[in-house]
Amino acid sequence: MRLRRLLRRRTLREVERKFVIEGGRGILSALNSQIEIEAVYFEQTDDALVGKVVSTASELGYRTYEVAKGTMERVADTVTPQSVMAVANFVDQGLDQLPLGSFVVVMAGVRDPGNAGTIIRSALASGASALIMCHQSVDLYNPKTVRSSAGALFNVPISIVDSFGEVYDFLHSNNYRLIGTSSHSHSSCWDCDLSGRIAIVVGNEANGLESIWTEMMDSFVKIPIDDRAESLNVAVAASIVMFEASRQRQVG
């Protein structure tokens, strides 16, 4: 079945530029954000949310298909499958289409799909104007990334860019200060000025930022952690820095 193949095969997703959204809340978020939907598939259920998704999709002119009970369980990527799924068009856009807001988040080598989705969710919530996923970061359309972003990927503009140079040129020419997160930095995120136009650059779970990136940073920040601790989860660390940027903008 098509849903199953799209959930499992990245190459197929990339050829078709389509992916699967699992669950009512995610699909509703996509519908509200006017993401282009190819079709909605659902099983008979008492869940009012599923009913709402199907009626909203129909009203917007999208195709909806009822499938036999048990279908979702066979195709799903999770142990607790949802009773509604949608096939949607990719949502990423070109760098030149990104709005030039006050802060951007760059994922440079985040490998775990759950972490990537969580970073997208936090980026939206902390007020980031855009997000850039760079080479060697995990697939944005991996089902686990989509799930853990909790609909956020439909509400923050995202670019996927392979070339490091292209990202650097875009940020530099638009006067973004590049702020790298690094546990080796001497500068605490609480003492660092995160106001103005900044790009927060987040590296790999195990290895942090690659040297090609570190050379280009305007500054580095770390989160001061207790002596007993080794490190933080990368999505948590990124979120703390993003929300510190948000705090500084609000508290002034």
Next chain:
Amino acid sequence: MRLRRLLRRRTLREVERKFVIEGGRGILSALNSQIEIEAVYFEQTDDALVGKVVSTASELGYRTYEVAKGTMERVADTVTPQSVMAVANFVDQGLDQLPLGSFVVVMAGVRDPGNAGTIIRSALASGASALIMCHQSVDLYNPKTVRSSAGALFNVPISIVDSFGEVYDFLHSNNYRLIGTSSHSHSSCWDCDLSGRIAIVVGNEANGLESIWTEMMDSFVKIPIDDRAESLNVAVAASIVMFEASRQRQVG
């Protein structure tokens, strides 16, 4: 095999009060923290970390067993199994044994093992003196909780307490202010005084804090989020509040 059963069966873990630590870094962290280890199991490998774990465990007088290649893959809970595992004694302790430090984190209904482990990791890193897991929170010794805590559960004192009243009495009689995290609060975590003796209470992923808890809070804090966003991941939200408490203690 025993490792496999201990990884999969919570009831067996609870009868024996033993659990499995997967991977060299976690085991080394446990050894450094003087957690009681029953035995270390390893496969032949070139990984220097595994060699270090085995030699450290031997020096400390723990039993080490080499197992046949492929054993770990069969028993493991993950798709990328580690080549070393250890069986260890439970590490939780009674409420009356917890140190009375300046801030405590209470998990009240966190259900996802990855979130619980991440909260433990952040609690340690933000300087929490102790952690309490309450009824209906996920199993502390679930393999995914252990993995995502990244060794932190060996370095922060943890109690598992079923009775809500017992937790409340402990905190109240020791003069902890109870701070609930809630997206419905009017008070931003950045404006709230998080100094002094506090307990940060974190609720369920979907439903937040139950009413039995909300009635007992001294105050609630929320993390101000962008209008476009619905919510944050619970481990991220908890971490932001914990690190805000840490920031206020450091910045003054």
